[in-house]
Amino acid sequence: MTDKKTARHGAPSALDELLSSINKTADELHDKHTAHLVVHHNKVLGSHLVPGLKLDVEEIKDGIRAVIRIEENAVIKNPVQICFGMLPEKGTQKIIMDVGCGRNSKISIIAHCSFPNAIDISHIMEAVINIEDGAEYRYFERHVHGESGGTKVYPKAKVNLKKGARFATEFELVKGRVGLIDIDYETTCGEDSSLEMTARISGYADDIIKINETGHLTGKNSRGFLNSRIAVRDTARAEIFNKLTASAPGARGHVDCKEIVQDKAVASAIPVVEVSHPQARITHEAAIGSVDSKQLQTLMARGLSEKDAVALIIKGLLK
């Protein structure tokens, strides 16, 4: 697709409002060396491409279908800025993504998902991601939700890593209510490839956080790291299901889950590790519970109130 000019048209537009909800302005997107894509509901409000990056967007009912291709050997220097969102209080936004990273290509994407006025919004993301030999794909997704708890987010992805490919993803939702988040990612890792997934989510009121992440280390010397950092309070609930399997020599993985629970919130973690090759190894670590008492006491012994000390510790956990 060709560029769709991202510009302001007089009165405050959906674009302005959407961007301001993620602390950005249309002017900031005007750097011609930085690619971007802004999608409101099922309309592309603006886009810009850089050499090596191809994007095809089809507007469908309630969303878009995007085909993203990074050409072989293309190194996209500046992180691509994506903004998905909806300003109305109710509705559904469905994003279907087909991502292909050519051999030895490199790209980093920063996606902002914003539903500032949500009362009943579903955001569905279905992605298929293929990362060819030696390619690197980094995807950072930050969510900004309103305070009503009316957002339901369903990110789902199937990822395939070829020889020496790298996939690193971070999901962050630490501002506003979660509502419901139900993450479902499955990655297959080829020889010498590396997978790194991090989720940092803070939930309160009656938020529900579900994470279901699976990594299959099927290639020789592949690496996998699943990392969850969750804080829940009030009556929020978190269920973290992390699974790593290793079936090849030299495969190494680690599952790490830290959850801080306050008030009447409930958190659970089910790390599953499955090793079917004698030269593979996976470790896991989970710490779930109240704020660490020694950390709390230390900060209180320096004069912080319990409330301030807990806030600082949780800020650290979610950093």
Add this chain to the structure above:
Amino acid sequence: MSKTETILELRDLALKLGGKNILQNINASFESGIVHAVVGPNGAGKSTLASVLMGLPDFRYIEGDILFEGKSIKKLDTDKRAKLGITLGWQEPARFDGISIRDFLKASAKDKAEENLEKALDAVGLSPKNYLNRDCDKTLSGGERKRVEIASILVMEPKLTLLDEPDSGIDVEALDKMFEVMQMLKQKGSSVILITHSLQVLKQSERALLMCHGGIRDSGSSEKISSYFHDKCMPCDLKYAAEQGIPYDR
């Protein structure tokens, strides 16, 4: 010489944990502006006493009273005691994921100016350039974390500093630096109580209390307590360590 004032007084202090007398019959007073030591063998109750003074949650049900600057603090929570100017440096300080040394120092500091934080790190022999942005987590060595602990106390500018085994985990070269910092705390107007089972640390103090089996056995000048501790307690402690299978590091 100015008239000495009592900063901390313990009256008939006693504590039971799990039905066992851990501290008993403790009467002591600590003068303002000097370095004290509480010395005694392993298991004497020294760390417990420090926890009681700081008001940590598991150490609140005491008998007797604790007076700080003449007022009872036994009903006060840890943060309230800290607000009055009491603090504690842990033997093995806590690690904080995702909290930079800058933010940890800032949380503790009275004057949060960057330059003040830098000064404190310099004082404990850590270069601010290399350490301020590092996380105060398990990537720090034991000695580094311990120095950061002391720096966080320096910036807090407390009136009374309790340091539990300040030399443990610190390498030999850094030890003199630690001793300098203790004097610095004193110069900045803090009274210091060193909790220790090391003769070397004891020698940094002016006055000392000798603890054994949860009680105070003797008190007086550090020289007097030193020789008693050296002659009587250390051999006993060695025997105790051997019986308990504790690696003895002195």
